[in-house]
Amino acid sequence: MDPTAYALVATDLDGTLLRGDDTVSERSLAALGRVAAAGAHHLVVTGRPAPRVRPLLGDLGCGGLAVCGQGAQVYDAGADRLLWSVTLDRELAETALGKIEAEVGQVHAAVDQDGVAGLTLIEPGYLMPHPTLPAVRVDRRDDLWAAPISKVLLRHPWLSDDELARTARAVVGSLATVTMSGPGTVELQPSGVTKATGLALAAEHLGLSPRRTVAFGDMPNDIPMFLWAAHGVAMAGAHPELRAVADEVTTSNEDDGVAVVLERLFT
Numbered sequence: 001m002d003p004t005a006y007a008l009v010a011t012d013l014d015g016t017l018l019r020g021d022d023t024v025s026e027r028s029l030a031a032l033g034r035v036a037a038a039g040a041h042h043l044v045v046t047g048r049p050a051p052r053v054r055p056l057l058g059d060l061g062c063g064g065l066a067v068c069g070q071g072a073q074v075y076d077a078g079a080d081r082l083l084w085s086v087t088l089d090r091e092l093a094e095t096a097l098g099k100i101e102a103e104v105g106q107v108h109a110a111v112d113q114d115g116v117a118g119l120t121l122i123e124p125g126y127l128m129p130h131p132t133l134p135a136v137r138v139d140r141r142d143d144l145w146a147a148p149i150s151k152v153l154l155r156h157p158w159l160s161d162d163e164l165a166r167t168a169r170a171v172v173g174s175l176a177t178v179t180m181s182g183p184g185t186v187e188l189q190p191s192g193v194t195k196a197t198g199l200a201l202a203a204e205h206l207g208l209s210p211r212r213t214v215a216f217g218d219m220p221n222d223i224p225m226f227l228w229a230a231h232g233v234a235m236a237g238a239h240p241e242l243r244a245v246a247d248e249v250t251t252s253n254e255d256d257g258v259a260v261v262l263e264r265l266f267t
Contacts (some may be wrong), residue, residue, distance in 0.1 A: 006265055007212040009035050010067075010199055013046040013056065014130070014182055015218035016235055018257050022132055023058060024060060026100040032060065033257035034266040043067060043202055045195050045215070045225055047181040049112040049150055050075040052120070052133055065205065069112060069150040070179060070221060071198030074205070080116055084201055087114050088190045090145040092175045093152050096188055099171040100154070104164065108155045109141065121146075126155060129184035152176075157229040160190045165220075180239075181221040196224035214225055214265065216250075217242060217259050225243060235263050 009032075011017045013024035015115050017024060035042050044060070044221040045067040046053060053068050053075065063078045074084040092109075101107055108126035113119050121134040122128065128135050138144060144152075156164045165186045168178045194248035203209065215222070218238040226232030226245050235257045243249060249258035 001250055002044060004046045005212055006209045006214045006231075007040050008203060008206070008214070009040060009042045009262065010045045010213055010215040010229060011042065011258055012195075012219070012222055012225075013048060015054075015238075015253055016216050017044075018056075019254055021131075024055075024056075025256050025259070026129070027256045028259045029060070031256075031262035031266070035262060038266050039267070041206055041208065043199065045071075045199050047179075047187065047195075047221060048133075049073065049118055049120070050116050050172045051118055052112075054080070054116075066121040067195065067198035067202050069198075070177075070181065070187060070218065071195045071224075072150040072192050073114075073188055074198055074202050075116070082116060083205065084198075085114055085150065086193055087148045088151055088176060088188065090149060090193070093149065093188060094145065094173045096168075096172045097152070097154075099175075100164075101166050102158055103167050104156060106157070108157075108163070109144060110135065110153040111149040112146045112151050112153070114150045118147070126153075127184070129155075129182060150189070154186045154188065155184055156186075179221040181219050187221075194224035195221060196228040199225055199228060214261075216261070218253070233257075 018206045047070045050068045059079045066075045110122040110126045123136045123141050210228050211230045213229040214231040215225045218234045218235040220241045232246045233245045234249045236252040250261050
């Protein structure tokens, strides 16, 4: 495809567009400026819920749409409202957790509440994989279900993320979609919801198609997005499962890997 044919750039945040300190480099910002100057759209497509994305969108100059919560939310930053959201049934979430713990023993859980003001709640023993993100500690697991949620986050005391995700998929079945979005981040989200479903909704709203989309990511939760887009770019050090479906591999997030590719595509 002619590089100038790309009309939509979809980027993950953590491990992809963001550096380890949650900032975006000047080079990456300049590359995104090239995208805008060419008349193309940039969409953030992230596992973070809308309330945890809002400040970053301002830094990126994104006043339009963003896909949040692993595809469970399409957020309009300009209006500060959700155009679309789907929640994870809390009874199903409890049942899924019970099935997982029956196989692997106790896990530690957290939830992202639905809505533009939703909180991240963490039960005793759960450690936030991103300590810079705000969270509210609750006294017991039942408190996690106090309000509608978009997803559940899981950590195991000693199982690897791959092992936990593999076991969870085997026992949860159709109760929820299981994904792994980063170190220490295995998640349960509404069944059938992925980054691709959210991206497809946002793209349709913008009148854009997958054949004119280039996507960037680093973890298995980005696989559906890569399969949807015309061109998938994995970061250096990306999870092997994502690299296996990527069309190319760029440099790391610390080395401006997104910018490296965008500078080539949008000259």
